Amino acid sequence: MKYALGMLAATAVLVLPAAAETRLHCGRLVDVRALQVLAERTVVVDGNRIVAVEAGYTGSPTATVMDLRELTCMPGLIDLHVHVFTGTGEKSSYAGDNSVYPDGFTLRSGVTTVVDAGCAGWRNLDDFKDRVIDRSRTRVLALVNIVGNGMRGGTFEQDLADMEAKPTADAALKHKAIVVGVKTAHYEGADWQPVERAVEAGTLAGIPVMVDFGANKPERPLAELVTKKLRPGDIYTHCYSGLRRELTEEGRVNPGMFEGRKRGVLFDVGHGGGSFSWGIAMPAIKEGFLPDTISTDLHIGSMNTGMKDQVNVMSKFLAIGLSVEDVVARSTWNSAKSIKREELGHLSVGAPADVTLLSLQSGRFGFIDSFGGRLRSDKKLVCEMTLRDGKVLYDLNGLARPDWQTLPAGYRSTGDARWDAYKR
Numbered sequence: 001m002k003y004a005l006g007m008l009a010a011t012a013v014l015v016l017p018a019a020a021e022t023r024l025h026c027g028r029l030v031d032v033r034a035l036q037v038l039a040e041r042t043v044v045v046d047g048n049r050i051v052a053v054e055a056g057y058t059g060s061p062t063a064t065v066m067d068l069r070e071l072t073c074m075p076g077l078i079d080l081h082v083h084v085f086t087g088t089g090e091k092s093s094y095a096g097d098n099s100v101y102p103d104g105f106t107l108r109s110g111v112t113t114v115v116d117a118g119c120a121g122w123r124n125l126d127d128f129k130d131r132v133i134d135r136s137r138t139r140v141l142a143l144v145n146i147v148g149n150g151m152r153g154g155t156f157e158q159d160l161a162d163m164e165a166k167p168t169a170d171a172a173l174k175h176k177a178i179v180v181g182v183k184t185a186h187y188e189g190a191d192w193q194p195v196e197r198a199v200e201a202g203t204l205a206g207i208p209v210m211v212d213f214g215a216n217k218p219e220r221p222l223a224e225l226v227t228k229k230l231r232p233g234d235i236y237t238h239c240y241s242g243l244r245r246e247l248t249e250e251g252r253v254n255p256g257m258f259e260g261r262k263r264g265v266l267f268d269v270g271h272g273g274g275s276f277s278w279g280i281a282m283p284a285i286k287e288g289f290l291p292d293t294i295s296t297d298l299h300i301g302s303m304n305t306g307m308k309d310q311v312n313v314m315s316k317f318l319a320i321g322l323s324v325e326d327v328v329a330r331s332t333w334n335s336a337k338s339i340k341r342e343e344l345g346h347l348s349v350g351a352p353a354d355v356t357l358l359s360l361q362s363g364r365f366g367f368i369d370s371f372g373g374r375l376r377s378d379k380k381l382v383c384e385m386t387l388r389d390g391k392v393l394y395d396l397n398g399l400a401r402p403d404w405q406t407l408p409a410g411y412r413s414t415g416d417a418r419w420d421a422y423k424r
Contacts, residue, residue, distance in 0.1 A: 021046045021063040022390065024355065026073035029053070032329040033075075033346035043073055045353040048389035053347060066400055068357055071384055074328050075345050076112030076354030078335035079310050081210070081237055081270045081295035084140060085119035085128045085150070094119045094151035095128075098299050102138040105298060107394040109309035110356035110383040113344055114138055115335075117210060117237070117270075117297070118145035118183025121162075122171035125150075125179075133178055137393060139354075141339065143183035143210050144172050146198040157186045163197045169204035179205075180339035181235070185212035190219040195229050202234070208338065210235040210268070213244045222246065223256025232264025235338060238275035239267040239284075239291055241370075246280055253289045261289075266338050271307045271370065272297030276316075278369045285320055293338055294330040306368035311358065311381045316367045319377035324360065327381075353390035358383055 022045040029041040031053075044052040044063075059065050083099040090096025102114055120128035125144055133140040145151055148162045156162070163184075172179040182205070184198040195211060202209040211234070213225060222244050226236055239246060239257070246254055261267065269276065269291045294317060296302065296310050307313060314327040336345030343351065358381045365380045386394040395401065 021051070021060060023058065023060065023063045023065045024073060024357070024387075025057050025065060025067055025069060026071055026357065027069040028072045029347070030072060030074045030325055030328045031347045032325065032333040034348060037325055040069065041073070043347060043355060045355070045387070045390045048353050048391075050347055050349055050351050050353050050355075052349060068385070068399060071357040071359055072324065073347075074356050074358070075332045075347050075351075076356050076386065076388065077110045077310050077331045078113045078115070078345055079106065079111045079295050079298065079331075080115050080235075080268055080293050080335045080338065081117045081272075082106075082114040082298040083119050083151070084114060084116050084132055084136075084298070085124075087131050088127070090152065093153050094299065095124060095149075096152070098301070100298065100300060100303065101132065102136050102140055105303060105309065106138040107386045107388065108383060108396075109311050110358060110386050110394075111310050112139060112354040112356070112386060112388045113341075114140055114298075115180060115295075115339060116140060116142045117212070118143050118185055119151045121145040121148040121150035122164075122167045123148040123150070125171050125175060129175065129178065137388060139344075139388070140178070141180045141341070142175075142178050143181040144168055144175075144179050146182055146184045146194055146201060151185065153186075158188060160189075160193055163194055165197045165200035165204060168198075168201035172201070172205040172207055179207065180341060181208045181210055183210050183212070185214065187214040190217045192220060192229060195225065199229065199231060199234070202231070207340070208233045208235055208266075210237055212237055212270070216244050221256070222254055223259070225256075226260025226265045227256055227263060230260070230265050233266065233338070235266045235268050235293075236260070237268040237270035237295070238272065238297075239269065240277060240281040241270075241275040242277045242280040243275065247283065251283055253284050253287050257289060266292040268293045268295055268338075269313065270295050270297045271302065271313050273299070273301035273305055273307065274370045276306070276370045278373045278375055281369075282320060285322075290322070290326075291317075291330055293335045294327060295335070302370075306370055306372075311383050312367070315365070315377070315380045316375070318379055318381065319365075319367055319375050324381075353387060355385075355387040356383065357385040
């Protein structure tokens with residue numbers, strides 16, 4: 001570990017000059033947008049932006065340099081499907097107690113951007129923004145629910161009278177900075193009205209629609225959804241659930257899913273607490289049906305069962321046979337493109353300095369699906385460090401910090417300016 005530290009000989013006091021840059025010296029860099037998988041690169045961060053990516057080790061007398069040669073560097077991970085509208089006091093609701101505050105579960109798993117999947121509708125989007133989005137260090141974007149009351153459960157999500165396209169589109173256009181799509185979910189009826197109204201709202205606002213297809217109804221076949229109802233760029237989440245006939249009775253991928261993909265519909269993992277099965281994912285991927293995006297469906301249930309977090313879900317796809325590059329693509333650039341936020345998901349000069357550093361560990365590991373089945377593996381991804389807007393917000397092993405013996409006397413005092421210089 002190298003730090004730009006000066007010494008005043010007369011007083012033997014360690015002086016910490018203000019660093020103009022932070023240099024992340026990484027053993028490997030994966031940036032799918034730039035089609036780059038490169039050995040030993042230095043990512044240079046100045047303020048909240050990436051200002052250079054340089055070959056090999058490059059230092060600077062005025063920069064903070066982190067020796068991260070054992071790690072793989074990539075853009076900050078994007079989790080396309082989470083539930084983070086909490087703190088409302090509502091029980092048994094994803095606009096309440098079923099959601100989690102993002103910062104407690106994102107940064108520690110390398111995630112710098114999340115997309116809340118429909119917890120709020122146009123009636124409570126302002127409350128979600130004030131209560132969670134504006135207070136979070138994690139970048140929180142949102143899919144606005146076609147249900148005006150949002151994902152409040154029970155009769156709320158079956159109320160067709162509260163599924164209005166124009167107010168939903170108006171809310172999305174009012175909050176362009178945070179709303180990246182429309183969500184429809186959990187509908188138990190046999191008609192297409194929630195999907196049709198969500199698509200209408202998405203068309204008015206110029207944004208994609210994500211569909212959690214709800215109950216499996218013969219009147220609403222999956223093939224019709226992805227080949228006729230959804231537009232190119234719309235997203236089918238929970239694609240390996242097995243709950244909506246993603247596989248045929250013969251164990252083959254539903255032909256409609258291949259046709260939907262040809263048409264431009266995107267397929268998202270959305271693992272969750274009940275929407276990922278090894279018995280669906282393994283044969284589907286063997287048949288060539290890979291997900292476009294990897295997401296968690298984070299909520300109070302999934303985080304404590306088989307899902308756990310974003311890097312754990314990525315590790316599951318490594319165990320199936322995808323490469324590190326594959327899972328990074330589906331957790332960064334693919335996700336950014338799917339929500340039309342192409343300033344994210346890459347490490348190009350000028351991009352936000354959202355950076356994730358992972359280690360690939362070897363050992364004996366087990367990964368559990370939503371139904372209790374285990375898949376064993378000898379490798380696992382672990383988040384070591386997360387930077388959001390150029391600030392180190394998670395550091396598993398203190399790699400961004402100097403050894404305590406090298407710090408000046410009195411560094412333990414929170415009022416010591418020299419110690420404060422290390423704080424980010």
